[in-house]
Amino acid sequence: MASIRQQFEIPGKMKTWSLALIGVGLAAFVIGLVTKGISADEHEQAQFWGTLMYNTIFWTLVCNASMFFICVTTLAMGGWQQSFRRIPEAISTLVPIFGSITFAVLLYVVLSDKHHIYHWLDTEAVAKDPILSGKAGFLNPTFFIIWTTLTIGLWSLLGWRMRQISKEADEAPMDKATGARFILRNTIRAALFTVWFALTVGSTIPWLWMMSIDAHWYSTMYSWYTFASSFVSGMSLIALWVIYLKNKGYLEYTNQEHLQDIGKFMFAFSIFWTYLWFSQYMLIWYANIPEETVYFKHRVQGPYKGIFFLNLIINFICPLLILMKRSAKRNYTLVTFMAILIIFGHWLDFYQMVMGSLSKDHVTLGWLDFGILSLFVGLLIFFVGRSLASKPLIVKHHPFLKESIIHQV
Amino acid sequence: MAKKKFVVGCFNDEAVLFPAVKKIRTAGYKIHDVYTPFAVHGLDHALGLRETSLHTAGFIYGVTGTSTAVGSISWILAKDWPLNIGGKPSFALPAWIPITFELTVLFAAVGMVLTFCYLCQLAPFVKKHHFHARATDDLFVMVIECTDKTNVDDLKSFLSNCGAIETDVQVAEDGWWLGRYDKNEILFENKQTVAAY
Numbered sequence: 341m342a343s344i345r346q347q348f349e350i351p352g353k354m355k356t357w358s359l360a361l362i363g364v365g366l367a368a369f370v371i372g373l374v375t376k377g378i379s380a381d382e383h384e385q386a387q388f389w390g391t392l393m394y395n396t397i398f399w400t401l402v403c404n405a406s407m408f409f410i411c412v413t414t415l416a417m418g419g420w421q422q423s424f425r426r427i428p429e430a431i432s433t434l435v436p437i438f439g440s441i442t443f444a445v446l447l448y449v450v451l452s453d454k455h456h457i458y459h460w461l462d463t464e465a466v467a468k469d470p471i472l473s474g475k476a477g478f479l480n481p482t483f484f485i486i487w488t489t490l491t492i493g494l495w496s497l498l499g500w501r502m503r504q505i506s507k508e509a510d511e512a513p514m515d516k517a518t519g520a521r522f523i524l525r526n527t528i529r530a531a532l533f534t535v536w537f538a539l540t541v542g543s544t545i546p547w548l549w550m551m552s553i554d555a556h557w558y559s560t561m562y563s564w565y566t567f568a569s570s571f572v573s574g575m576s577l578i579a580l581w582v583i584y585l586k587n588k589g590y591l592e593y594t595n596q597e598h599l600q601d602i603g604k605f606m607f608a609f610s611i612f613w614t615y616l617w618f619s620q621y622m623l624i625w626y627a628n629i630p631e632e633t634v635y636f637k638h639r640v641q642g643p644y645k646g647i648f649f650l651n652l653i654i655n656f657i658c659p660l661l662i663l664m665k666r667s668a669k670r671n672y673t674l675v676t677f678m679a680i681l682i683i684f685g686h687w688l689d690f691y692q693m694v695m696g697s698l699s700k701d702h703v704t705l706g707w708l709d710f711g712i713l714s715l716f717v718g719l720l721i722f723f724v725g726r727s728l729a730s731k732p733l734i735v736k737h738h739p740f741l742k743e744s745i746i747h748q749v
Numbered sequence: 750m751a752k753k754k755f756v757v758g759c760f761n762d763e764a765v766l767f768p769a770v771k772k773i774r775t776a777g778y779k780i781h782d783v784y785t786p787f788a789v790h791g792l793d794h795a796l797g798l799r800e801t802s803l804h805t806a807g808f809i810y811g812v813t814g815t816s817t818a819v820g821s822i823s824w825i826l827a828k829d830w831p832l833n834i835g836g837k838p839s840f841a842l843p844a845w846i847p848i849t850f851e852l853t854v855l856f857a858a859v860g861m862v863l864t865f866c867y868l869c870q871l872a873p874f875v876k877k878h879h880f881h882a883r884a885t886d887d888l889f890v891m892v893i894e895c896t897d898k899t900n901v902d903d904l905k906s907f908l909s910n911c912g913a914i915e916t917d918v919q920v921a922e923d924g925w926w927l928g929r930y931d932k933n934e935i936l937f938e939n940k941q942t943v944a945a946y
Contacts, residue, residue, distance in 0.1 A: 618843075618846060621843065622843045622844070622846065625843050626835075626843070626844065628835065628836075628837075664808070666800075666804075748790050748791055
């Protein structure tokens with residue numbers, strides 16, 4: 341145990357890169373704010389705040405997926421993830437940070453009455469509209485703010501409790517009784533998080549934050565679709581960090597066997613995402629009812645056609661064909677490539693989910709989107725690195741660590 | 750195929766089995782197979798077995814299923830007998846995806862089961878030789894193939910030294926079951942007499 345490198349030290353290069361990305365991102369943010377965010381034109385405003393919305397929501401959900409991964413594997417009594425569990429833990433420390441940014445953006449959008457983003461904020465239009473007044477119990481600023489506060493607050497709190505208990509595994513060896521109690525307490529905390537996760541990401545939050553942009557349109561698949569998107573990107577993010585740390589000579593206990601299992605998650609949830617994509621699409625295509633097809637009209641036949649189908653190629657065809665083979669999932673280079681591709685693909689998916697509704701006539705993908713993306717990637721690298729360095733990389737005395745070391749697929 | 754002679758060693762512990770496999774292989778003996786009551790992790794690596802190609806076969810069956818489905822449905826609904834269904838175009842791909850998916854799964858699954866049975870020489874009414882009945886219960890049974898240079902007594906004592914609780918010698922059929930049994934039941938020692946094949 342003594343020869344294992346447990347303490348991550350942030351390389352100077354990583355710091356430089358993350359600060360450079362944040363710098364580029366901040367510049368884009370400021371220029372965007374001046375030219376678009378406070379401009380008199382509603383479309384420019386919608387583009388700026390929409391870009392912020394999908395980026396903040398995407399990255400918050402992706403980071404939160406890490407905590408979901410830990411909780412779900414804990415509930416399943418999984419042992420294999422213990423050798424690298426500090427990585428998803430470190431990623432999930434970003435939930436409070438990205439969550440508060442998301443909260444600030446959404447609060448601004450709702451409180452400044454931007455009804456070109458959320459049409460349901462327009463009280464006069466809602467009063468005249470039987471569909472929207474029927475939804476008013478769910479889509480109103482009070483409920484929106486309370487539910488968003490609760491959601492982000494409880495994600496952060498329950499995730500923090502999960503990380504706190506994991507610290508105990510650093511302290512002293514556990515005997516059988518202590519270990520059993522430790523696992524039981526882990527299970528209870530994981531269950532609490534998972535229930536809250538199901539009530540938010542699994543159902544209400546994507547409806548509230550993103551689907552309500554098309555206030556008249558609805559799809560019960562939407563939340564699961566969003567969850568699948570964020571979870572598969574979350575797994576890809578974990579894979580990237582695992583590979584990065586392996587390359588730096590850390591995580592001696594993690595090897596191809598673990599990488600293959602992460603790869604399986606990336607593969608399986610890409611298929612799951614496609615399943616939901618198709619279920620949502622086909623039912624609407626088949627029924628062909630105008631109030632439902634309105635969502636797909638400009639995406640499939642309008643200006644978003646290219647992005648819409650590119651999205652399907654990146655997020656379905658590529659993972660299906662490339663990650664199918666066992667040897668591909670055990671190949672560090674290929675998994676790195678696929679992880680970056682998948683994260684980019686689902687970022688693009690979130691782009692068309694939000695911006696496709698806000699700017700129906702033309703695709704706005706440009707410097708602002710990539711600038712804000714760079715801001716979030718920079719923040720992610722910076723804060724994940726910092727929180728990785730703050731704790732040992734190995735959960736030394738976790739009862740399941742041995743299971744992870746001898747893990748074999 | 751000729752009948753072959755095998756030396757069988759029985760182990761009652763996984764922890765003894767692994768070093769034994771290693772020693773037997775280092776000593777140059779050819780392990781025919783190890784029969785275990787449950788799947789033992791890492792044993793395939795220890796035995797130096799190559800990876801199965803079953804999944805490649807499965808992929809090919811799956812692709813066959815996909816193309817069968819897309820090919821036949823598109824020919825039927827778009828070319829041979831186009832119908833107007835709810836004003837949809839004849840080539841209505843989204844509506845076909847479920848059937849295509851199901852045929853892919855069906856072809857892959859059935860094909861892989863049949864291939865697996867063929868590779869493992871399993872079929873109804875085919876009796877397989879059991880080297881030890883307790884391999885299905887609580888014994889790890891290692892079967893070593895004898896060549897004409899194998900000294901059976903040496904090998905038996907070597908096995909016992911490795912921790913085998915029981916050893917014996919068996920002569921068994923080791924052929925493909927597709928009508929290729931050797932009717933004459935000639936042992937390998939006498940194979941110079943088998944000139945027919």
